[in-house]
Amino acid sequence: MTTDRQLAFDTLAIHAGTAPDPATGARQVPIYQTTAYVFRDADHAAKLFNLQEVGYIYSRLTNPTVSALANRVCALEGGAGAICCSSGHAAQIMALFPLMGPGRNIIASTRLYGGTVTQFSQTIKRFGWSAKFVDLDDLDAVKAAIDADTRAIFCETIANPGGYTITELGDGARLYRVRSYRGVGQMWREADRYEPGMDTARREELLADWKRAVERSCAWARCSGSTATRSPHLSRRNSPRSPGLPRVRAESSGSRCRSPTLAAPPSQTNLTI
Numbered sequence: 001m002t003t004d005r006q007l008a009f010d011t012l013a014i015h016a017g018t019a020p021d022p023a024t025g026a027r028q029v030p031i032y033q034t035t036a037y038v039f040r041d042a043d044h045a046a047k048l049f050n051l052q053e054v055g056y057i058y059s060r061l062t063n064p065t066v067s068a069l070a071n072r073v074c075a076l077e078g079g080a081g082a083i084c085c086s087s088g089h090a091a092q093i094m095a096l097f098p099l100m101g102p103g104r105n106i107i108a109s110t111r112l113y114g115g116t117v118t119q120f121s122q123t124i125k126r127f128g129w130s131a132k133f134v135d136l137d138d139l140d141a142v143k144a145a146i147d148a149d150t151r152a153i154f155c156e157t158i159a160n161p162g163g164y165t166i167t168e169l170g171d172g173a174r175l176y177r178v179r180s181y182r183g184v185g186q187m188w189r190e191a192d193r194y195e196p197g198m199d200t201a202r203r204e205e206l207l208a209d210w211k212r213a214v215e216r217s218c219a220w221a222r223c224s225g226s227t228a229t230r231s232p233h234l235s236r237r238n239s240p241r242s243p244g245l246p247r248v249r250a251e252s253s254g255s256r257c258r259s260p261t262l263a264a265p266p267s268q269t270n271l272t273i
Contacts, residue, residue: 017071029068035059099151102128107145109136109155
């Protein structure tokens, strides 16, 4: 989606990263349930596999639906590009591999998902990398931890546990400031408010009707264990919608239950079912 106007966050959340389908005009991206794609010719396929041309090769690598999600997240975050991965661990490794190398390190927040802590404190050592865990609330401590081999500062927003969010970018040091979840309330704004339009009397009337309907249904359930004699008039021909079907009335009094009785036609006697 291209436009010269600065679109609001809500609009980007719905439309960013996608364009109407040129063949059908459909506005939203469908779920592409395909694994393979058609190439124009052998040269086209070669360019795609050699990364000389951008396109779709195999859904495990690229997929239009996933690409739409990545483009939308990129637009919402104001980034230069985005890639969607099948797990958080995969995303972390993919982000760090182009930056890291043996002997390099990252600065990691102390407020991270437990699996991330394990990955940074144990797994990445196999690559010759290391991580320094620092409280990002303490900008002086972050600055002190940075050295010539530091390649990235890693944090999570919203952080698990604690609900911490990244809200501000520091000045010269280009460091993130972390606020607790209590600070989120200061950024909250009300966009819309929905309130019931029905007056109290009408609402109470409908609620009372509903309660009576539930009680009557419960009365039938309490009667379900009693022995019933089916009326010969309740045949398949006399369905509940048939005008000739006798009306059924169920009565309940507290825990006592009476079997429903039939108001029989004039030429017949009362029957019990």
